[in-house]
């Protein structure tokens with residue numbers, strides 16, 4: 001059987017990794033400023049995280065959501081403490097897309113409405129509802145088209161107000177910082193206006209923190225820079241450092257009903273053990289603070305180069321936008337300098353390093369980046 005050929009692959013086969021370093025099958029070492037697409041939060045194969053998963057697997061790997069699982073309660077308690085959302089509830093699932101599906105479903109149940117407002121350049125995942133909320137027609141099939149979604153421009157509060165006034169809106173969904181759409185940061189004033197508007201019209205404000213959350217921007221959630229408290233916050237990626245896991249944080253005003261949401265694998269023992277270990281490491285190693293410090297260090301030390309149009313983002317969620325396609329630059333970084341980076345669109349290098357990136361590693365990137373720009 002062949003693999004269904006949907007991914008464009010680099011000619012690299014990683015076999016081992018530690019911290020922000022990855023080794024391939026030929027023993028070549030790489031510096032990882034991509035974190036497996038923002039998934040590696042506390043660093044590859046962190047010994048504390050590895051031990052937590054091994055220990056858990058020795059005890060019990062899986063049962064279903066029909067029995068008590070104290071690890072889910074421990075994770076909810078720890079996540080509440082670390083994030084500042086102790087009075088919210090946690091529902092655990094398996095991925096970012098599933099978290100967004102659950103968030104929108106919950107908002108729709110609560111309001112008995114079916115319209116959702118999303119934003120241009122958004123990315124919320126690939127499942128039916130999540131992809132309908134994503135501003136990319138190329139990945140929306142005819143089957144996905146029937147959801148009632150209206151796209152507004154980011155930072156255009158009046159457009160959102162007009163749409164909400166038309167009625168029937170269950171939720172407004174927005175990324176803490178738009179990732180795949182090109183590192184666009186919503187204005188604090190705009191987020192505050194969304195929060196007020198959602199309250200006024202009885203719609204749920206959903207913050208998609210799948211990519212921007214878990215400390216990446218220097219606050220636990222990116223929206224905390226704006227001082228707002230959304231109704232639902234969606235999680236994925238860094239939550240368990242690569243063990244598949246997602247979840248939603250739900251404001252106290254939402255009433256749970258048996259059977260309202262559900263999943264087979266969500267909240268399983270291994271995912272919870274991984275996720276608890278991640279929170280322990282984030283706290284013990286001050287990784288939220290580190291993400292801000294090292295991210296801002298990179299930003300401040302990027303070369304002043306006329307080929308660079310703009311640098312956007314916060315902490316370790318950075319986009320370097322060029323006036324030209326970046327594919328050759330990214331290839332040179334990977335194959336000549338052995339540094340993994342990401343992209344957003346054709347003209348942007350996107351950096352999503354593990355939160356434990358050191359200044360010395362940042363310097364290695366900056367030096368290589370300068371050299372590649374000079375080629």
Ligand SMILES: Cc1ncc(COP(=O)(O)O)c(C=O)c1O
Nearest residue numbers: 095096097123124125210211236
């Ligand atoms: C902001 C955002 N939301 C949702 C998703 C979807 O997450 P997943 O691929 O885990 O379904 C992504 C993935 O890149 C994302 O960046």
